[in-house]
Amino acid sequence: MSDDIHRLLDALTAAWNDGDAAAFAGLFTEDADYVTFFGARMEGRRAIEDSHRALFEGPLKGSRLGGPATAPPLRKIRFLSPDVALVVTTGGSSLPDGTADPGRDSIMTFTAVREGDGWRFASFQNTRIGTP
Numbered sequence: 001m002s003d004d005i006h007r008l009l010d011a012l013t014a015a016w017n018d019g020d021a022a023a024f025a026g027l028f029t030e031d032a033d034y035v036t037f038f039g040a041r042m043e044g045r046r047a048i049e050d051s052h053r054a055l056f057e058g059p060l061k062g063s064r065l066g067g068p069a070t071a072p073p074l075r076k077i078r079f080l081s082p083d084v085a086l087v088v089t090t091g092g093s094s095l096p097d098g099t100a101d102p103g104r105d106s107i108m109t110f111t112a113v114r115e116g117d118g119w120r121f122a123s124f125q126n127t128r129i130g131t132p
Helices: 002-017 021-025 045-057
Strands: 028-035 041-043 064-066 075-081 084-094 106-115 118-128
Touching: 002 021, 002 064, 002 075, 002 084, 002 106, 002 118, 021 045, 028 045, 041 045
Parallel strands: 028 118
Antiparallel strands: 028 041, 064 084, 075 084, 084 106, 106 118
16 A cells, blocks of 8 residues: 555656646645645645646746755655555655755655545645754
8 A cells, every 4th residue: 555655756756847736736635734844734635736837837847856965765655554654755856957945855744544435645744854
């Protein structure tokens, strides 16, 4: 089962890197909760798609997700039940010119749920990695 979650995470990265808001949002449940690093909350797949379309066509156009520049990579999956997994992972991003942006290194928490047609994310929360 953890292979399914790894594929879901990889699909999320691929959708971001392709700038495909519909594919990105399609990896979330219809009623997903999505909390950004600065505390903005989106509710539902449509809101996730709309906000990411604006990002992919605007300030984050051409950005790419990858491993964090300043923190060790982490991808921890813990099954709470056969159909629910808690996922904690780290990641970073690069600017359109390929320059890593250490200020965007983050630790993220997802709740993945198995629906009739496969796994999707029901919740997401993103926090920037910093030093106290």
